[in-house]
Amino acid sequence: MTAAIEVRAVEKRFGNVGIIRDLNLSVAKGERHAIIGPNGAGKSTTFNLISGHIAPTSGEVKLNGDLISGLRPFEINRRGLSRSFQVTNVFARMTVWENVRCAVLWATGHRYAFWKNVDSLPEVRERTAQILDDIHLTHRRDVPAGLLTYAEQRELEIGITIASGATVVMLDEPTAGMSHAETDRAVSLIRRLTEGKTLVIVEHDMSVVFGLADRISVLVYGHIIASGTPEEIRRDPKVKEAYLGEEAH
Amino acid sequence: MNTATTSTSKMAADPAGGSLRFYGVWLIGIAVLIVLPMIFSSGGSLTSFSLIGIAIVFALSYNILFGQTGLLSFGHAVQYGLGGFAACHMMNAVVSHGWPIPLPFIPLFGGLGGLVFAMIIGWVMTKRAGTVFAMISLGIGELVASSSLILRSVFGGESGITTDRTALPKMLGWSFGPQLQVYYLIAFWLVLSAIAMYALTRTPLGRICNAVRDNPERVQFIGYDPHVVRYIAFCFAGFFAGIAGGLAAINFEIANSAYLGAIQSGLVLFSTFIGGTAFFFGPILGAILVTYLQLGLTNLTTAWQLYFGIIFIGIVMYAPGGIAGLLMMHRPLIRAGTLWTVIPSYLVAIVPTIALACGVILTIETVARFSGGDAINLFGNAFNPTSPVTWIAAAILVVGGAFVARLTWRRIAEAWDRAATVARDRGYLA
Numbered sequence: 001m002t003a004a005i006e007v008r009a010v011e012k013r014f015g016n017v018g019i020i021r022d023l024n025l026s027v028a029k030g031e032r033h034a035i036i037g038p039n040g041a042g043k044s045t046t047f048n049l050i051s052g053h054i055a056p057t058s059g060e061v062k063l064n065g066d067l068i069s070g071l072r073p074f075e076i077n078r079r080g081l082s083r084s085f086q087v088t089n090v091f092a093r094m095t096v097w098e099n100v101r102c103a104v105l106w107a108t109g110h111r112y113a114f115w116k117n118v119d120s121l122p123e124v125r126e127r128t129a130q131i132l133d134d135i136h137l138t139h140r141r142d143v144p145a146g147l148l149t150y151a152e153q154r155e156l157e158i159g160i161t162i163a164s165g166a167t168v169v170m171l172d173e174p175t176a177g178m179s180h181a182e183t184d185r186a187v188s189l190i191r192r193l194t195e196g197k198t199l200v201i202v203e204h205d206m207s208v209v210f211g212l213a214d215r216i217s218v219l220v221y222g223h224i225i226a227s228g229t230p231e232e233i234r235r236d237p238k239v240k241e242a243y244l245g246e247e248a249h
Numbered sequence: 250m251n252t253a254t255t256s257t258s259k260m261a262a263d264p265a266g267g268s269l270r271f272y273g274v275w276l277i278g279i280a281v282l283i284v285l286p287m288i289f290s291s292g293g294s295l296t297s298f299s300l301i302g303i304a305i306v307f308a309l310s311y312n313i314l315f316g317q318t319g320l321l322s323f324g325h326a327v328q329y330g331l332g333g334f335a336a337c338h339m340m341n342a343v344v345s346h347g348w349p350i351p352l353p354f355i356p357l358f359g360g361l362g363g364l365v366f367a368m369i370i371g372w373v374m375t376k377r378a379g380t381v382f383a384m385i386s387l388g389i390g391e392l393v394a395s396s397s398l399i400l401r402s403v404f405g406g407e408s409g410i411t412t413d414r415t416a417l418p419k420m421l422g423w424s425f426g427p428q429l430q431v432y433y434l435i436a437f438w439l440v441l442s443a444i445a446m447y448a449l450t451r452t453p454l455g456r457i458c459n460a461v462r463d464n465p466e467r468v469q470f471i472g473y474d475p476h477v478v479r480y481i482a483f484c485f486a487g488f489f490a491g492i493a494g495g496l497a498a499i500n501f502e503i504a505n506s507a508y509l510g511a512i513q514s515g516l517v518l519f520s521t522f523i524g525g526t527a528f529f530f531g532p533i534l535g536a537i538l539v540t541y542l543q544l545g546l547t548n549l550t551t552a553w554q555l556y557f558g559i560i561f562i563g564i565v566m567y568a569p570g571g572i573a574g575l576l577m578m579h580r581p582l583i584r585a586g587t588l589w590t591v592i593p594s595y596l597v598a599i600v601p602t603i604a605l606a607c608g609v610i611l612t613i614e615t616v617a618r619f620s621g622g623d624a625i626n627l628f629g630n631a632f633n634p635t636s637p638v639t640w641i642a643a644a645i646l647v648v649g650g651a652f653v654a655r656l657t658w659r660r661i662a663e664a665w666d667r668a669a670t671v672a673r674d675r676g677y678l679a
Contacts, residue, residue, distance in 0.1 A: 073470050074469045074471075074473055077469070077471065082471075083470055085467075089466065090464070093463050093527075094463055098456060102457060105456070105457065105472075106471060111453065112453070112473075112477060113452060114452045115452065116452055116453060118453050160467075160471065163471070164472060
């Protein structure tokens with residue numbers, strides 16, 4: 001079976017500085033895969049490389065067996081990969097409803113249509129309502145996204161990411177900055193909404209990582225030093241030394 | 250006050266309950282356009298209404314770029330002017346070839362003129378938004394405006410291209426010689442264009458334009474190419490600007506290089522911003538006010554552009570949402586029933602604010618006419634610009650007015666905060 005995401009020998013240099021070196025990563029379909037690593041290890045850069053935000057200097061990225069490295073972000077998104085951002089990245093002046101609806105439009109085939117009334121597209125309306133219900137923001141539907149609380153914006157961020165119905169979902173630190181209760185809420189939300197999908201998640205909170213992930217990859221200085229089940233990662237001496245050593249109490 | 254100005258929503262948001270009110274607003278607008286020349290039937294008013302109608306179409310087309318898609322253009326008059334030239338050439342061609350195309354169809358060709366140019370130039374222009382787009386638009390504006398003086402066969406040089414609208418085939422017995430008939434033609438196209446442009450904001454493309462305005466980066470991760478979105482928006486804006494240009498060509502029976510220039514581009518930016526870009530009707534208010542002021546002030550004072558500048562700076566600094574933003578920030582208070590708590594503070598502020606405004610006007614007029622030595626006639630009172638009394642009066646009005654006005658403005662802010670808090674508690678304000 002082809003992997004959902006296959007990263008092979010990817011390198012990214014900014015000038016002479018190699019941020020990512022010889023990155024190899026394989027995420028099977030339907031897997032929940034977490035990428036962990038110390039600050040500055042290149043986790044977000046890895047996300048950007050896979051999602052097309054930046055192009056790799058060399059190496060290749062495949063999505064469901066098709067080469068996607070070098071494609072533009074929207075081309076990759078149209079092939080069924082959707083990502084969220086570490087820093088909240090919503091449409092601030094538009095309402096919650098409109099934020100989600102915009103994310104639904106391409107996937108429902110309406111594209112750049114300027115001959116259809118957006119309010120009278122039943123499948124768009126139903127899907128948007130469903131997503132809002134899923135992320136528990138129905139009661140805030142008419143509020144401009146910029147006026148939401150931080151936790152609500154993070155939930156909206158997830159809602160926008162999953163709205164297109166992408167089969168591969170990448171979440172960049174979805175619980176960053178959240179309180180304990182908010183994190184628990186977010187985790188159960190993520191678990192529910194990515195049911196049957198491939199999930200790649202970057203996360204600092206180890207309880208989230210070990211509670212959610214089927215497999216974990218550890219990224220240190222732009223290189224994956226270990227990849228395996230949570231149990232394998234917990235036991236791996238290299239990981240202990242490089243990363244968990246400081247964190248595991 | 251901040252929360253209210255940042256909150257933006259659109260006209261007639263509620264799909265069911267608001268629809269009656271929504272269509273009501275449009276029908277009232279149409280009724281006003283029909284009745285207006287019956288109440289104000291003088292030649293001067295008809296000319297003013299015609300110019301305002303053209304300015305509204307132009308400003309609405311500009312807002313497709315600026316307010317909807319976040320593209321700040323300094324050269325929108327290019328599409329307007331080319332629309333005007335296209336309309337003039339078309340009218341002359343209709344006359345010389347004897348084509349059976351009556352005048353009311355001519356603005357469509359103006360629109361096509363604007364559209365074709367936008368399609369050609371737009372792909373390169375809209376590759377980047379922000380400063381890059383603004384700079385390129387400025388460059389293209391200068392380029393086309395100067396070409397219009399060089400390419401004489403197309404643009405007619407300094408004198409421009411003239412035409413005769415009455416020479417076209419009549420429609421329903423209308424020759425379009427009288428200004429009244431031209432007014433109705435403009436009003437017809439105004440309604441048609443306004444409906445089309447409003448409808449555009451309610452389409453998938455229109456919504457994605459807003460998304461591109463808010464966050465072009467994120468748009469790429471929901472499947473859209475922001476470049477394509479900007480390009481299509483640019484083409485639509487070009488089309489409707491061309492219609493406005495075509496209407497102007499019909500109205501003046503001429504198209505010349507002034508149509509395409511930086512002044513025209515600046516004026517439309519000005520109108521749109523003063524009216525307010527966050528609401529569809531904002532540019533309509535702006536176009537009405539700016540055109541009206543432009544027509545009125547030029548007769549009253551030589552320093553009319555100075556007043557425009559002051560109004561513009563004032564709006565940018567104190568009311569970035571424009572007139573529409575100022576009006577609409579009261580909506581949640583009306584709904585929450587707390588507007589009446591704010592009104593008294595407004596009434597108190599009126600007197601010192603007017604005093605301040607009079608002081609500023611007196612100062613400007615005194616300075617503007619000092620060299621000439623003409624007497625100033627303000628609100629029926631004559632002032633001598635060389636007299637120290639005038640200078641002292643101006644100084645007292647400005648300084649005293651500003652001092653007292655600041656205190657009253659603070660009271661408005663406090664009253665607003667209280668009213669907004671109540672509105673928030675009652676759930677009418679986010």
